[in-house]
Amino acid sequence: MTGKLLIDVVRCYSPSEQEGPAVAYLVEWMQGHGFQAAIDAAGNAVGWRGPDDAPHTLLLLGHIDTVPGEIPVRVEDGRLYGRGSVDAKGSLCAFAEAVAQAVLPPDLRVIVAGAVEEEIATSRGAHYIRDRYAPDLCIIGEPSGAGRVTLGYKGRLLVDYALERPMVHSSRPEPSVGALGAAFWQAVLAWADQQNAGAGRAFEQIIPRLNGINTTSDGFREALAMTVGFRLPPRLTPDDVLGAISEFAAPDAALHGYSQVRAYQAEKNNALVRGMLAAIRAQGAQPGFVLKGGTSDMNTVGERWSCPIIAYGPGDSDLDHTPHEHLELAEYAQSVATLRHLIEYLNLNGR
């Protein structure tokens, strides 16, 4: 029955760094459904079908961890409620079910990987896989909707701004560290507006967000701690942004950039996208492309592998990380059929 695997895997609650039982379940399921499968050294669930020496490899890279916050697992009116149902066990299980059902072309090896720690900054599972495989084609498992193909993700940068100064009487004219922090933030906003001039769509814009600002004092010194986040377009690297905004910082401030990820935008004229368009149409749907404001493992592996790559999976990403997370099981079945069609009719001999 299509969907049983998904329900069982969602029942294995698996926030980042606690993926063990879900990984073990998926590996055992794949072993029972025509895959060779194992848990790799990073703790990822990995299964594969097709000849080891096949000239082409399709890697389906999902993630098996979720954000924390357990949601009681239940099916109501054809919807599966549960943490990870959309983000992104729906995609991962659709990969596994489609590969299990597909008649593989003789020249194709298909690998399904359920990576650990995608939802935390380590991305441990995807980094391990990135360094050990070199596929010809890759699909990242994230919710695009069963009829849509995700072509790109924005980049990301987090910056901590710290400033500490001796206390002075509040009647003096020197600005407080809080005022200096506010001035820095206003300068960042003005710079971002300047960068965004002429950039029509959100994917091409840099979007700053003030994640936190706090001032403290022990009576002798006052301190400011501020965190600013950025979502980055393909044309700006995290280093570009860090370099530009450091010009606005007070000379005695400390800036620390981290969680740095470059944007990635995939090509759409290749065998993988052509196959997906045909596979979506074969299910009676009208295909669409989408560019995402968040990040995914596409950012982690896309540049290294430089192969045709997309993200695909059932579900509405607006439900990611929400207490209402749920997936329509009919859409899940549609995505399984789409992926199966893709695999069975993949034309690897053209451009």
Added chain:
Amino acid sequence: MQTECVECGAELTVPEDVMQGEILPCPECGADLEVITVAPLVVELAPTEMEDWGE
């Protein structure tokens, strides 16, 4: 092979080895056209790129 742009009606020359799902830009209006079938040659406007927040 020849066909017409479904957006502006311009004549479009398509390579003989064109493939289903291939996306061709119209040289006149710049619209992206998707090859729906090769025999007979049918093109439609390619999917547009939408935007979403999240993953």
